[in-house]
Amino acid sequence: MIKELTDKYLSIWWKTKSKLHMSTEKISFAEKIKNEKKIELFRKELFKTLKKIPQNENEEEDLREEVFKLIREMEIQISNYEESIIDFFIDNGYGNITREFIDEVKKFDSQMEVYDIFQAIRNVWIMNSIQILYNMEVKLTPxxxxxxxxxxxxxxxxDDANISVEEKVEFNKRFRDWLLGKDSVPLNNMEQHIYNLVKKIEYEFQRNTYSEVFESLLGIHTAQEQSLIQQREKTLPFEKNIIGITFEKGGTSVLADGYLVRGILDRAEAEFMFGYGVFLQIIDDLQDVGEDYNNKHMTIFSQIADKYKLDRLISKLLNFIDTFFNNETTFTSEKAKKLKRVIQDCSHIMIFEAISKNKSRFSKEYIKRIESHSIVRFSYFKKIKKKFEKTFSQEDIIRICNMLSKNEFIINI
Known part of the structure; x- marks a missing residue:
């Protein structure tokens, strides 16, 4: 099935036009400036609010409400949504899930870096979104x-450039054994963690009953193995099947998300998960194009980054995402429709942000045209990221996430 799904989305990709056709309205320069001022005011107000130290549960609750109000007001002021998306996610349990996940991470691996926790939370939220699509209870499962x-x-x-490809290949062999249910001996603490995590999945999904769950995990693992081809040297387009590897790696990643949420998927559901994963992977590669090029990690962007402008590829990506959502008819509840719109809009924002930090890889005319659809100026993306990083530590961000939980609001980290 993975080969069929890869071929299906490759076929859609090749048929997708590379002429820019934005599905969103233009936003004037004056409106962009207004949005930037609103974000700046929000940043300063949030910083002042977080300096408050609650002395009791009532003050803690008041502080949570104050933070929540700031975030909601900022979102409503600069978004085009009729209802608050923050409310949508909080009402569906995302705040509680985030707090619960962080607590579980601390129990499982107290040495895990905050950056890695956030990397993991991103996938938790994707899997929570799949629960919403199925109208399931949003919760943190094993x-x-x-x-x-x-x-x-x-x-x-x-991804560690200091580790040889040979070492990575040997590690992948042991990882595959664990996914197959074999008891290869972990060689270090990191491998022991991975082994234990696979056992957690086995505890929830019995291998004989849910064989497709483990087939999906083997699918993403195989794609990971193939992606090592991308790391060995700089290659030319058509020298190696980089685009096929990209589609398979991205598609199998979210396909596994779907199976681990639902246990069993029908064909249409599997197609949705795979396509969702494909465009997330391409966006991820766009965000990392400079780093990938410097590290000789070949993607559809880094392969040509020093030879051609990326204008037409990004137009193709935007059209590909819009085609995906325009043709998607699997999940039809009101919640699902709302969530799909949010995913589509957030994908555009991630692409805009990636373009803003890689301006030299695009023509000036293209940047000007696509920037007209952004809620802020491209120059502001970089500024606001630096300002937020300077203003708020990663611990602050985790604290904010926990404040959005409806139970305990502050944790020690």
Whole structure:
């Protein structure tokens, strides 16, 4: 099935036009400036609010409400949504899930870096979004925890330029054995964590009953193995099947998300998960184009980054995402429709942000045209990221996430 799905989305990709056709309205320069001022005011007000130290539960609750109000007001002021998306996610339990996940991480691996925790949380939220699509209870299951933790460990190892390809190949062999239910001996603490996480998945999904769950995990693992081809040397387009590897790696990642949420998927559901994963992977590669090029990690962007402008590829990507959502008819509840719109809009914002930090890779005319659809100026993306990083530590961000939980609002980290 993975080959069929890869071929299906490759076919859609090749048929997708590379002429820019934005599905969103233009936003004037004056409106952009207004949005930037609103974000600046929000940043300063949030910083002042977080300096308050609650002395009791009532003050803690008041502080949580104050933070929540600031975030909601900022979102409503600069978004085009009729209802608050923050409310949507909080009402569906995202705040509680975030707090619960962080607590579980601390129990599982107290030495895990905050950056890696955030990397894992991103996948937790994707799997929570799949629960919403199915109208399931949004909760942190053993498999959601385990799968979201697997890839900060393995991804960081496989992306480490200081580790030889040979070592990575040997590690992947042991990882495959664990996914197959074999008891290969872990060689270090990181491998022991991965082994234990696979066991958590086995505890929730019995291998004989849910064979497709483990087939999906083997699918993403195989794609990870193939992606090592991308790391060995700089290659030319058509020298190696980089685009096929990209589609398979991205597609199998979210396909596994779906199986680990639902246990069983029908064909249409599997197609949705795979396509969702494909465009997330391409966006991720766009965000990392400079780093990938410098590290000789070949993607559809880094392969040509020093030879051609990326204008037409990004137009193709935007059209590909819009085509995906325009043709998607699997999940039709009101919640699902709302969530799909949010995913589509957030994808555009991630692409805009990636373009803003890689301006030299695009023509000036293209930047001007696509920037007209952004809620802020491209120059502001970089500024606001630096300002937020300077103003708020990663611990502050975790504290904010926990304040959005409806139970305990502050944790020690």
């Amino acid at each position: 498999s959601i925890f385990a799968y979201s933790m697997l890839y900060p460990y393995s991804d960081n190892y496989l």
